[in-house]
Amino acid sequence: MRKVLLLVLLVCASSAFSQQPxxxxxxxxxxxxxxxxxxxxxVEAFRAGLQDLGYVEGRNIVIEYRFAGGQYDRLPExxxxxxxxxxxxxxxxxxxxxxxxxxATATNRIPxxxxxxxxxxxxxIVASLAxxxxxxxxxxxxxxxxxxxxxxxxxDAIPRAHRVAVLxxxxxxxxxxxxxxxEMAAKRLNVALLKFDARSHAALDSAFAAMTKENVDALTxxxxxxxxxxxxxxxxxxxxxxxxxxxxxxxxxxxxxx
Numbered sequence: 001m002r003k004v005l006l007l008v009l010l011v012c013a014s015s016a017f018s019q020q021p022x023x024x025x026x027x028x029x030x031x032x033x034x035x036x037x038x039x040x041x042x043v044e045a046f047r048a049g050l051q052d053l054g055y056v057e058g059r060n061i062v063i064e065y066r067f068a069g070g071q072y073d074r075l076p077e078x079x080x081x082x083x084x085x086x087x088x089x090x091x092x093x094x095x096x097x098x099x100x101x102x103x104a105t106a107t108n109r110i111p112x113x114x115x116x117x118x119x120x121x122x123x124x125i126v127a128s129l130a131x132x133x134x135x136x137x138x139x140x141x142x143x144x145x146x147x148x149x150x151x152x153x154x155x156d157a158i159p160r161a162h163r164v165a166v167l168x169x170x171x172x173x174x175x176x177x178x179x180x181x182x183e184m185a186a187k188r189l190n191v192a193l194l195k196f197d198a199r200s201h202a203a204l205d206s207a208f209a210a211m212t213k214e215n216v217d218a219l220t221x222x223x224x225x226x227x228x229x230x231x232x233x234x235x236x237x238x239x240x241x242x243x244x245x246x247x248x249x250x251x252x253x254x255x256x257x258x
Contacts (some may be wrong), residue, residue, distance in 0.1 A: 006204065018172075019036075023047070024062060025061060025062050025087075026060075026061050026062070026088050026105070027061075027062045027063075027064060027085070027088050027090065027095065028061065028062070028063045028064070028085070028087060028088065028089055028090075028091060028109075029063075029064045029066070029082030029083075029085065029087035029090040029091070030043070030063055030064065030065045030066065030090075030091055030092075030186030031066055031068075031075065031078060031079055031082060031090055031091070031092035031097050032065065032066065032068065032092075032097075033067075033068050033070070033072070033075065033092070033093060033096055033097045033226070034068070034070055034095050034223045034226065034228060034229070035063070035067055035068070035069045035070060035206065035224045035229070036067045038228060039067070040231050042213070043065075043104065046091075047063075051234040064082060064085055064087055066078040066079075066081060066082060068097075070200065070225065070226030070227075070229075071226075072171045072172065072173070072226070073098045073100075074171055074210045075096055075097060075100035076100050076103060076104065077183035078100070078112065078175075078250060079092075079101050079103065079104035079105075080104045082104070083104050083105065083108060083110060083125065088110070089111045089112070089113060090104075090105065090110060090111070090112045090113070091108065091112075091113045091114075091115075092113075092114055092115075093094050093114065093115050093116040093225070094116055094117060094118075094172075094174070094225050095117055095119075095123050095171055095172060095174035096119075096124070096148045096171075096173060096174075096225075097114070097171050098114040098117050098120065098123075098125045098138075099123065099124075099125060099134065099173055101114070102125060102134070102136055105135055105211060107131065109135045110135065111135050111136075111137070112135055112136045112137070112138075113136075113137055113138045114136060114138035114139070114140075115138050115139050115223060116139075117138065117139070117140045117141075117174075118141055118142075118144075118174045118177075118178070118223075119140065119141075119143050119174065119177050119178075120132075120136075120138075120140035121140075122144060123162070123173055123174055123177060125140075126140075126191065143174065143177075143178055143223075144177050144178055144180070144181035145181070146232060147178045147181055147182050147211060147220070147222060148182055148184065148185035149185075150189070150219060150220060151164065151182050151185045151189065152185060154218055154244065155189045155191060157218065157244070158218050158244050160217060161191065161217040161218040161244065162190070162191060162192060162217055163191075163192050163194060163214065163215065163216045163217050163218075164186070164191050164192070164193055164194070164216060164217065164218050164219070164220060165193075165194050165195075165196055165211045165214070165216040165218070165219045165220070165243070166179065166182060166193050166194065166195045166219075166220055166221075166222065167196050167198055167207060167219060167220070167221045167222065167232070167234070168196075168197065168198070168221075168222040168224070169197070169198060169199055169222075169224040169226055169227060170197045170199065171199055171226075172222075172224050172226070175222055175224075178184060178222050179193075179195065182220070182222075194211075194214055195197075196208075196210055196211055198227060198230075199226070200226065200227075200230075201227070201229065201230040201233060202237040204230060204233055204234060205237070208237040208238075208240075208241060211241065211243070212241055216243065217243075217244075218243055218244040218245070219238055219243045219244070219245045220245070221234065221245065
């Protein structure tokens with residue numbers, strides 16, 4: 001999948017380069033949702049993939065990096081900045097990044113390559129998987145089905161769990177469809193879902209304090225790039241409160257009743 005995405009990316013980026021005699025070096029706009037530090041291993045993998053295909057940053061390709069630092073409200077301006085730099089293609093990740101890139105390229109039609117996007121159809125990024133339309137391509141995954149299944153697994157592992165907390169970032173546009181899918185699953189499982197918001201690391205302590213007051217039986221986490229650096233803290237707080245956890249990220253394991 002990585003090479004497929006890189007090939008799509010490079011076809012987009014090199015089209016103008018190949019069509020103009022003596023043209024500029026292709027420029028890729030990298031719209032990062034998280035921090036540069038948190039995303040460093042993935043950026044290195046991205047560079048390595050490009051190099052495998054004969055493209056070396058600073059030699060025959062230029063990459064313009066912009067990172068939102070987990071602040072989703074910064075993404076539209078960062079995407080617009082990449083457009084003003086006249087990049088040949090924008091590569092981004094997650095629902096917030098893809099939506100910002102889509103908005104910024106609505107009129108200029110700069111190609112966008114997205115990855116790690118949950119439910120690109122349900123969040124309005126593309127029209128359909130068969131006919132996505134527009135200027136966006138990349139990969140998506142069925143996050144709504146996954147979060148519903150995760151709740152089922154949690155209930156199977158902890159039958160006594162009747163009040164389940166959902167930790168989510170309300171600023172992430174992908175949260176809505178995921179929460180709706182979990183609510184449908186919760187009705188089948190006779191589980192009451194209680195949603196707790198956390199937009200940043202600083203909000204975690206108050207969110208867990210609220211969970212304690214609500215006397216929840218377990219916790220499930222809707223993945224969010226802005227909270228990835230907080231995975232360790234989420235695990236620590238869950239262990240402290242004795243809450244079994246189900247998450248798509250490597251945060252904590254579901255604990256048995258024993």
